[in-house]
Amino acid sequence: MMLPVLLAATPAAAAEAEASGADLSLFWAIPFAGMLLSIALMPLLAGHVWHHHYGKISAGWAALLVLPFAVVFGPERAAGDVWHIVLQEYIPFIALLLALYVTGGGVLLKGSLVGTPLTNVALLALGTVIASIMGTTGASMLLIRPVLRANAFRRRKTHTFVFFIFLVSNIGGSLTPLGDPPLYLGFLKGVSFFWTTTHLFHEFLFCAVLLLGVYYVLDSIAWAKEKAHAPAPGAREPLRLEGTVNLALIGGVVAMVLLQGAWQPGEVTLFGQHIGSERLLGVAVFLAITYASIRLTPPALREANGFAWGAILEVAKLFAAIFVTMAPVLAILRAGMEGAAAPLVALTTNDAGEPVPWVFFWLSGLLSSFLDNAPTYLVFFNLAGGDPVHLMNEGALTLTAISCGAVFMGANSYIGNAPNFMVKAIAEENGERMPSFFGYCAWAVAFLIPLFILVTLIFF
Template identity: 70%
Template sequence: MPGVWSRRGIACLGAALPSLLAGLLAAGPALAAPAEGAAPVLSALWALPFAGVLLSIALMPLLAGHLWHHHYGKIAAGWTALFLLPYALAFGTGHAWHEFAHVMVGEYLPFITLLLALYAAGGGVLLKGSLVGTPGTNTALLAVGTAIASLMGTTGASMVLIRPLLRANAGRRRKMHTFVFFIFLVSNIGGSLTPLGDPPLYLGFLKGVSFFWPTTHLFGEFLFCAVLLLAVYWVLDSLAYAKERKAPIAPAAEAAMHADHAEAPPHERLAIAGWVNVALIGAVVAAVLMQGLWQPGEVSLLGQPIGLERVVAMLIFLAITAASVWLTPAGIREANGFTWGAIVEVAKLFAAIFLTMAPVLAMLKAGPAGPLAGLVALTSDPAGQPIPWVYFWLTGLLSSFLDNAPTYLVFFNLAGGDAAALMGQGALTLAAISCGAVFMGANSYIGNAPNFMVKAIVEAQGVRMPSFFGYCGWALVFLVPTFILVTLLFF
């Protein structure tokens, strides 16, 4: 069957590519040729490669799993080529190279080096001790992760706690919901209180939003979502736990904890091994903060201007990765079930996502002059005043499928782009944009990078996770009603 699906998948993809290529090329002449140095004006048709990437991630694991798991990097690269090659033919190789280099230098390389450092360091922190996946233990782990995500970032908190949660629940049969709620809370909502927590807030910090503004202005929304979702999770997990056979659960958790030992103690107090990686995670956080406080000027990389502080930060992230690999005992990574597969998958797929997403973001940035003008017009009332709840939902829904950091920036600029004004009379609008970007990044696997990393790590341990649309269904049932209540209470 996998072979049949592979042949069918290749045949369908091959049949679709020529017509898509022709459609994109046809869009080019219909547009005015851009002036030298000016960005081309794009039609909505240029969003098709991005849609292709999303549909491939969503459908191919279900319909052509063998093909996808062996060739997902090639498929992602194919969709990227279906954007860049027609773009070069329609607007010139200079514009195509500029777009590629701009995305790689300005967005992708800072993104992936940060994730790599956190992934390596997080995988070298081992929470030792007897953890058994009872509803109380699981809820406590989710609560701790939610609390620390604003201090060490959603990615850092996710990488440190996902493996202890996996080990604690090794003997559970009903546990998928635990990792779904982990993504909701630790990988997203927990990062809403400081610029260190989630990339959208960090961009706001770079634009002039004060460091503790999210802490004071988003705390109510954060607390409401965290308490409500933790309570819902505890009820769900209690119902699931009541159906489990209790006898194997604790021994399986102990066996997962001590998989590399011939004999394991019956109980072990909680302790942390790999403290050097805790220090390295602290160094990552310091490097992130450094970029907002030290800005010595710009340099050129691949022909693109980039702040020297960002280049230095990328080098620091690579050095932290190397230090983590060098200094972490192999036994710690083995006990964590650490592999490099998840970060490799994220690196390949998000390169395609970032590149094919560029035209969609350009359409949003075009504002009233772009093809998404109707969407942009919804953000203001007839008097021209911003409508906070619309900003919350538009920023959030687009952050669910676009990267939430540039989406935040688009709506930040659409609301005026003046940090002082937005922190003052525009505070409700800025809170809506911030909450939409951070909270609703949880609505899909690609809304925020830790989501996909958690999914990949959990599946690498042999635990089934929902499909792309299945996960969106979980979000529709549990997150969307929560966000409706947030709208009614706060916006």
């Protein structure tokens, strides 16, 4: 009965402001917690049900939030919030992801590529470097399939895909606003383009070198137990790229992302929501690039690359529900000392009212592990004052801590950053066994949390 009312309320509700969060209790976080637990537990406890019905289950959790919200606060406010999420956040997010997924899946690296420790380290290092140029999603989509093919013959390889997520899908994107969505939001808020390059470089280098070193040791141990099963040496085929038109299309995606930050001609009204014209243009360009990639890439090349639509469909369905159910949690955080998370927010400053960088690092990081790291970054950016000029100068250590927390700790769970889940889905599509949700978190606790403690002691 309530759903038609919500839809009917949409035009009027769209003009409503997004929920402030000051009047929300932590009770409204229950659907988000349920969504997380479903992702974590159902593949283990009811794998068949989850595999066939994860979209319906995700929609159920979203409805469990929206319908009671409409009863308590009115259908206009509920509809306004949902349309804000869909139009302002979800559609631009999934359009960008789709463009990078399709273009990245149209580039085929051919040649003799055997997953030895040195080869794997080289691939992970390359992905870590280019992630700041073409984004963590673009770098992940470009390189995950070559890594899968290079290691297809190996039995001990789970660690390779886990460290790929650590490095290529997260930490590698910390040097420019193109690298990861949180830094792009900072750029839109006035943080200089190369500020992150200069202020996060040492933290990036420390984490990347240490993780690559640890990975090399782990992979060398695994390789020693199975190198006898490596393919017999034969005629060595030189490495070459096919589908290079998609590299130009990826460049088009990157250029459009930059244009959205530099060119903001004004807003248009759509379903009552005021949306920047550049965002609508971005969605149109990303969809056009997706279409161009499909038309220009031979189907045989995609087939040879192991390309399939399942991974992006799974991400689209799950993240639609995640975006909706996490909205009250972010609204509560945005309310600061006026919201239900006030005790948590109070930890970010000392008795003198000065920001505590290491607390910003851990709070922005741990919340980014399970919430979308882009809006989480924005919450703490605003908690730190929200003035980009001050934060780039006197508050540089605080902004560095927020940036590192949001980007680095997005690696702590599969849902901390969208490429994490996409890499997992693509690996599973190719028949690889990936850790469960909690299993992956255990890898993060074992390798990332000690690393982040060292980052805290050395830098913050």
